[in-house]
Amino acid sequence: MGTKKIRNMEEFAAVSGLSRPTVSKYFHDPGSVRSSTRTRIEAALEKYDYRPNIFAINQNRKLTKNVGIVVPYLADPFFAEIARNIEQRCINAGYRPTLYSAHGNQALENDILDSLRSLKPAGVLLAPLGRASDASAVEKFCADIPTVLFDSSLEALGLAYIGSDNPQFSMLIVDYLCRTGEPPCFFEMATPSNPNANKRRAGYIHAMQRLGQEPKIVKAAGEGWNFEEIGLRGGAKALAEGQFATNTVLCSNDRLAIGFLTACCEAGLRVGHEPGCRIRVAGQDDHPFARYTCPPLTTVAQDYEAISRHAAETLFRMIDGAPMPKDSKLFEGRLVMRVSA
Amino acid sequence: MGTKKIRNMEEFAAVSGLSRPTVSKYFHDPGSVRSSTRTRIEAALEKYDYRPNIFAINQNRKLTKNVGIVVPYLADPFFAEIARNIEQRCINAGYRPTLYSAHGNQALENDILDSLRSLKPAGVLLAPLGRASDASAVEKFCADIPTVLFDSSLEALGLAYIGSDNPQFSMLIVDYLCRTGEPPCFFEMATPSNPNANKRRAGYIHAMQRLGQEPKIVKAAGEGWNFEEIGLRGGAKALAEGQFATNTVLCSNDRLAIGFLTACCEAGLRVGHEPGCRIRVAGQDDHPFARYTCPPLTTVAQDYEAISRHAAETLFRMIDGAPMPKDSKLFEGRLVMRVSA
DNA sequence: ATTTTAATTTTACGCGCGGCAAGTTTTCCC
DNA sequence: GGGAAAACTTGCCGCGCGTAAAATTAAAAT
Structure with a gap:
């Protein structure tokens, strides 16, 4: 040297x-x-x-190569995974991504948006907290900096986003469950953290009605992002009280299902579609851990690849001058049949 | 406005x-x-x-308030959790943390260290990749910037770190398992990604010998950070081939155990210490998801709180001029008894 | 009211780099 | 070998702010 x-x-x-x-x-x-x-x-x-010095470089450039990636809760492997995917795409496209997590906290999300302004990013990929987001702060941010919203919409605003076709998810799995056994009850958090949950509930109700079944919804109490815990406690309570009208439970998302599976296990209920099983459980997302539950979780897979690819490519186009898309782009889910249902 | x-x-x-x-x-x-x-x-x-502008502020400051936090693999909720904990401590202490993940990749880890130099951080909290780290790059970095290593040591270097007393972990749970049933076999990855695994194996062997038992080690093939997959595949193979000499399996870490539990489930083996169960499974770490396996995983809990607190406080002292500690600080594990063993 | 002194504000320069204009050197091509 | 184009150098300003030293002001003391 x-x-x-x-x-x-x-x-x-x-x-x-x-x-x-x-x-x-x-x-x-x-x-x-x-x-x-x-x-x-x-x-x-x-x-x-x-x-x-990377930060000095970007100090006086009209267009930097910085890209911000913001997710609501990084301790959720789903977001960790999709963030990693997007990060890699940015790097491959010659950008310098920086990852932030709001840790489920509105104040932190706002702080992150402020930090990002200092970064002078060419663009930002933002998965908002959802219900907990400061809508006006996000709106201002989007107006100032090319931003692609993904995973969750902000219903208060009319902004386009890139994510999954949540109603389709629920309809897909409801069809499957009804075809192969008793119609499912829907298990969800009483106060879900983002609008996706509402769309899944609506999809469930619609699918059930179309099949001539009566929708049955069971709600678990609890706030925040500790979905497994909520699924476990709420599930145990609902099981004990006999709230499930059928032997099939469709959970609003996989993390809730993971907790619910534990509740079933602790209640001594064997889960699965096989003979001798007392209850069928399905989730939605194909969470990275869904493959490793006991029994492995039947679910609807989000198209991680397509979402992250489309989000990244949309942002790159916007950086090159294209306007923010007017319409959301929603990807369909794929049924992943495992043992749990 | x-x-x-x-x-x-x-x-x-x-x-x-x-x-x-x-x-x-x-x-x-x-x-x-x-x-x-x-x-x-x-x-x-x-x-x-x-x-x-945050980045302009730090351009010409002798001592910034920036702190870098680097973890090897953020998609692992363990690291996501401990990172969040440390981040919060930094914020509370008036620092501005920035989180990076090497995503299991040496080149990325080196890039991160380079980025960090540009950030002019007051200090850095670094959980290295371990075996996959570029030891000389890390060494240079530590020489230039106040850095606290945590979670994993870099054995090639003699640097102090803050983490868990891994041999104690294994000894603690081996004692428990032997006291309550058959002595455990040790299930681990053939090529573990960091030195903690080696220390746990050594602890296992030592504890077994002290109890007059013969250590039995079963290795799962596979590289990388997808521990669940490795635990599942390796576990299924080992079960099929009858490699486990007893009915008790101690996994090197919880993520491996999660995969192994799935292997047991798919092999139709009921897991637990209760009557009618065919196999007992234990892990080590108290991973955020360990509570939600089926059955819930008996494990040894890392003291997240103590590790992150001590790491952060050590860094703050170093920033205030204290030298890098000469000796590692290792925290003991706590036995968490659940149903799986 | 005047002096002393401490608090505050200005002045002036620096950080590490981007970028533009004008001038100089190299390279290329016929 | 001459001329034009390409590449390089010099010089300077800008980014958004920190910071030491100088100048000013306000508060305290006499």
């Missing part, structure tokens, strides 16, 4: 025998300098491991 | 009738300006919602 510590681009330009603007050009686009100079720079780069 | 958009501190100082440095002082410490000027600033703040 080199003898002196390189502190900035000026010093680095000096040791490579070039002017700073030339070096700057190189870092902006290595192909934009003569190959002989490129060689010299890269030789110097070997000796002194210098890298431009 | 105000009439014009405030673009920077200069403009904001103008509309509040003060000089920029005075306003700057206010933002650095509202108590450092005369109360009459503070009133004027806060009045202007009401009218025009201005906030200093």
